[in-house]
Amino acid sequence: MHIVICIKQVPDSAQIRVHPVTNTIMRQGVPTIINPYDLFALEEALRLRDAYGGEVTVLTMGPPMAEDALRKALGYGADRAVLLTDRYFAGSDTLATSFALSQAIAKVGETFGAPDIVFTGKQTIDGDTAQVGPGIATRLDLLQLTYVAKIASIDLAAREIKVERRSEGGTQMLKSRLPCLITMLEGTNEIRRGSIEDALCAARSKVMKWSAADAGIEDLTRCGLRGSPTVVKRVFAPAARAEKAVQIDTAEKTLRDTADELIAAIFTRQPALEHELAFNSGA
Amino acid sequence: MSTVNRETPRPAAGRAGIKKELPDHFKDYRHVWVFIELERGQVHPVSFELLGEGRKLADKLEVQLAGVVLGPPGEAIGNAIAEAFAYGADLVYIVEAPLLADYRNEPFTKAMTDLVATHKPEILLLGATTLGRDLAGSVATTLQTGLTADCTELDVDTDGSLAATRPTFGGSLLCTIYTLNYRPQMATVRPRVMPMPQRADKPVGRVIQHKLSITEDEIVTKVLGFLSDSQSAKANLAYADVVVAGGLGLGAAENLQLVKNLARALGAEYGCSRPMVQKGWVAADRQIGQTGKTIRPKLYIAAGISGAIQHRVGVEGADLIVAINADPNAPIFDFAHLGIVTDAIRFLPALTEAFTRRLSPHNRDKLAS
Numbered sequence: 237m238h239i240v241i242c243i244k245q246v247p248d249s250a251q252i253r254v255h256p257v258t259n260t261i262m263r264q265g266v267p268t269i270i271n272p273y274d275l276f277a278l279e280e281a282l283r284l285r286d287a288y289g290g291e292v293t294v295l296t297m298g299p300p301m302a303e304d305a306l307r308k309a310l311g312y313g314a315d316r317a318v319l320l321t322d323r324y325f326a327g328s329d330t331l332a333t334s335f336a337l338s339q340a341i342a343k344v345g346e347t348f349g350a351p352d353i354v355f356t357g358k359q360t361i362d363g364d365t366a367q368v369g370p371g372i373a374t375r376l377d378l379l380q381l382t383y384v385a386k387i388a389s390i391d392l393a394a395r396e397i398k399v400e401r402r403s404e405g406g407t408q409m410l411k412s413r414l415p416c417l418i419t420m421l422e423g424t425n426e427i428r429r430g431s432i433e434d435a436l437c438a439a440r441s442k443v444m445k446w447s448a449a450d451a452g453i454e455d456l457t458r459c460g461l462r463g464s465p466t467v468v469k470r471v472f473a474p475a476a477r478a479e480k481a482v483q484i485d486t487a488e489k490t491l492r493d494t495a496d497e498l499i500a501a502i503f504t505r506q507p508a509l510e511h512e513l514a515f516n517s518g519a
Numbered sequence: 520m521s522t523v524n525r526e527t528p529r530p531a532a533g534r535a536g537i538k539k540e541l542p543d544h545f546k547d548y549r550h551v552w553v554f555i556e557l558e559r560g561q562v563h564p565v566s567f568e569l570l571g572e573g574r575k576l577a578d579k580l581e582v583q584l585a586g587v588v589l590g591p592p593g594e595a596i597g598n599a600i601a602e603a604f605a606y607g608a609d610l611v612y613i614v615e616a617p618l619l620a621d622y623r624n625e626p627f628t629k630a631m632t633d634l635v636a637t638h639k640p641e642i643l644l645l646g647a648t649t650l651g652r653d654l655a656g657s658v659a660t661t662l663q664t665g666l667t668a669d670c671t672e673l674d675v676d677t678d679g680s681l682a683a684t685r686p687t688f689g690g691s692l693l694c695t696i697y698t699l700n701y702r703p704q705m706a707t708v709r710p711r712v713m714p715m716p717q718r719a720d721k722p723v724g725r726v727i728q729h730k731l732s733i734t735e736d737e738i739v740t741k742v743l744g745f746l747s748d749s750q751s752a753k754a755n756l757a758y759a760d761v762v763v764a765g766g767l768g769l770g771a772a773e774n775l776q777l778v779k780n781l782a783r784a785l786g787a788e789y790g791c792s793r794p795m796v797q798k799g800w801v802a803a804d805r806q807i808g809q810t811g812k813t814i815r816p817k818l819y820i821a822a823g824i825s826g827a828i829q830h831r832v833g834v835e836g837a838d839l840i841v842a843i844n845a846d847p848n849a850p851i852f853d854f855a856h857l858g859i860v861t862d863a864i865r866f867l868p869a870l871t872e873a874f875t876r877r878l879s880p881h882n883r884d885k886l887a888s
């Protein structure tokens with residue numbers, strides 16, 4: 237079985253700071269990580285390979301430094317890594333990104349065998365759009381299975397897959413067919429510690445670097461800024477609230493008195509709330 | 520919207536030069552559409568919130584607001600149509616077919632893209648639910664148009680373009696995104712980000728039917744079953760009137776019980792900040808913030824939550840925010856209305872006890888009289 241997993245290198249959002257004057261992201265010293273949601277997809281891909289045999293190819297699109305993310309993925313045990321990198325991809329929105337990635341996946345398929353499953357994470361932590369997975373599925377005509385909580389079974393001979401999919405208010409049990417695209421839900425597994433052999437292998441193995449031409453992309457107008465229907469017109473910092481919180485003084489008061497004072501302040505501001513709480517709450 | 524290589528949002532000057540040249544074949548795209556999310560007989564409330572926003576956009580553009588309902592024949596679709604009019608739609612498009620009973624990407628994408636190609640809306644809004652995001656991504660790719668996810672503000676520019684504002688980098692910055700030369704301009708909005716508009720009973724207006732041009736044989740994916748969330752897991756966090764949440768200031772996973780106790784005393788839902796989920800202390804569906812749930816309760820009590828920007832994005836719509844945090848410099852005090860600088864672990868039991876006293880049957884009788 238051949239599995240392709242798309243990952244993204246993202247800045248660790250917990251450490252992002254915005255320059256107060258220019259409103260630009262201060263990247264200096266901000267570490268990059270594999271998008272945390274992608275690790276659930278990667279682990280699932282590795283487990284399937286371990287169970288059914290085959291290979292896992294990791295793919296990312298990004299600047300040359302995104303090679304680090306691919307090396308980490310190799311360290312977890314992926315078999316092959318492809319970095320799609322070209323200045324023509326700069327400024328891609330989700331439509332242009334899914335175009336480039338789908339072309340690269342097709343090329344990976346031609347070169348190493350057609351994938352049975354393409355994985356992505358649920359979304360990224362920097363873009364948060366959850367659009368690239370469905371975009372790839374649509375372009376490659378793969379069956380689209382998003383928010384998958386569990387892969388219940390795979391029958392390779394019958395090309396059949398059963399999954400549990402998170403939906404509003406419950407879980408759908410779906411039967412579908414390979415090849416498919418799966419976006420994996422968070423919390424569904426835990427990324428393994430890579431073995432020492434995998435670590436050595438990751439250090440030795442070469443990350444393939446593909447330009448647009450290497451990926452077989454002929455129509456460059458569909459890439460990058462030119463291939464992106466959306467345009468970012470304005471970037472700005474969220475407006476600060478004019479007033480800070482009114483502080484309830486705690487000095488020389490018992491916890492009980494402080495609590496009573498806070499509750500009084502709450503009900504002064506929201507007079508209707510006391511009545512509602514008294515009649516609806518468990519108190 | 521942007522992902523891979525657009526990591527640094529550029530200053531406006533870098534992109535403002537892109538000219539609007541709407542190709543001729545898009546010039547007859549008109550009117551604002553809202554996808555009415557009907558699943559298992561229920562309309563998701565985010566659809567009504569979107570009708571409220573859609574109404575404002577349609578009025579500014581002086582065009583009509585349409586609801587789009589996809590579903591199986593039956594009472595539910597009739598109700599969904601009536602509700603769409605009650606929340607402000609001028610007309611409703613429907614695709615009614617038994618195979619739309621459960622959500623599946625293939626028939627829903629087919630129904631929606633056919634409708635768009637036939638009736639040509641300039642704006643199409645969907646809720647950023649699991650269903651809406653699954654559908655919007657494939658519809659936008661099929662139509663080769665722009666899609667802006669998780670918008671927090673929608674407006675119409677002087678030239679009639681949709682200006683869709685969304686948080687980026689976990690809410691550290693906001694960016695306004697346009698889809699200048701493609702139609703429809705698509706956007707999703709998360710539940711509770713927009714206020715619920717007033718409902719007013721109205722007669723059912725014009726309903727336009729469209730046939731579904733796909734048969735069950737052509738649909739590969741089959742629904743084998745649906746497992747409803749258990750009552751205890753069915754947290755209606757997003758729509759709760761009162762929410763109590765805990766963060767890392769609680770120090771240990773077991774201290775979340777203090778938050779749950781207060782929530783129970785108030786008949787409230789409980790939640791948490793992102794680090795609590797990352798540590799595996801709380802299930803992901805309880806997470807409040809940019810990557811979790813957006814809430815708009817009447818009262819929000821945040822205990823031991825520092826108030827990172829990505830948390831703030833998810834709670835700003837609350838009527839009253841109360842912050843309990845031991846650190847007087849915690850950013851949460853910049854956007855909370857009431858604050859207490861104290862250790863949440865010590866204070867929560869006292870607050871629970873005080874609320875219980877205040878809301879006791881004895882006091883309740885006084886309130887009622």
